[in-house]
């Protein structure tokens with residue numbers, strides 16, 4: 001079986017609809033066809049300031065949401081990144097073969113450090129794409145299910161894997177991004193040219209899965225569209241309407257052309273109300289399942305511990321091979 005690997009940050013508590021449609025739903029699908037490893041990336045979370053109690057709670061909350069979304073610990077390996085120390089260890093190695101200029105070109109760093117104020121951004125934020133490289137290479141991943149915003153980091157992963165292999169001998173598999181075009185970039189409901197993001201400036205366009213469904217329904221009903229009235233998919237001239245059509249289509253499985261026909265002569269109001277209803281119907285059982293997993297923290301922690309053990313077996317083997325190729329003296 002080919003390998004899959006991905007991770008999601010425990011920041012902000014709730015996953016948002018972009019996380020789910022762009023990434024988590026693909027995690028669930030790939031556990032059927034791949035030897036899949038998924039993790040809550042708490043090491044990545046601390047690239048931004050985190051409150052300790054909040055981080056701990058949000059990490060368990062992220063795990064509960066992954067289970068609620070359909071990850072099955074019998075069919076995939078689910079773990080917490082900091083439980084597998086090899087991530088930090090291989091990241092150091094990768095830091096040492098990455099050019100400073102090369103790392104400086106990562107647009108996620110540019111965006112996030114700009115938001116934070118350049119003098120407040122940490123070295124951790126700067127090197128986080130390289131930690132991500134280590135995350136992927138440790139598992140010899142073939143497929144990395146992510147949203148469009150991560151494409152550049154997967155390219156960096158391939159570059160560094162090739163560089164290491166070229167310098168020290170074949171060690172790492174070259175992974176490919178698994179990006180589902182239709183849902184690769186879900187947009188903010190208030191600013192439909194921007195990506196829906198956990199770190200959005202305003203919460204008004206951000207659909208958090210764990211929010212009171214009524215709150216999210218209202219966000220859909222007041223989504224920004226345009227001054228035209230025809231429901232048509234056109235990302236350039238109708239980004240707001242196109243985003244709503246994408247979400248509708250992803251949650252119902254109805255094709256976009258069919259939806260355009262269905263809403264012919266109906267206007268934007270009907271589309272917004274319907275998407276709100278469809279979302280609420282989908283999210284209600286998701287929220288219930290999340291609460292069930294959270295209500296049993298012993299089981300949740302046991303699932304994570306078992307996942308970490310499975311992950312570590314694979315990660316340790318890869319790290320040992322890399323250390324050996326580099327010329328480190330074996331520990332025993």
Ligand code: ATP
Pocket residue numbers: 007008009010011018019020021022023024145146147148149150183184185186187195196197198199200
């Ligand atoms: P931040 O803005 O703080 O980076 P985020 O919203 O990007 O947070 P992450 O935990 O970084 O959340 O991303 C988890 C996964 O969700 C990644 O694979 C990412 O590509 C994907 N993703 C995030 N936002 C979207 C979106 N709007 N549409 C599709 N996929 C997305």
Ligand code: MG
Pocket residue numbers: 149
């Ligand atoms: Mg992100």
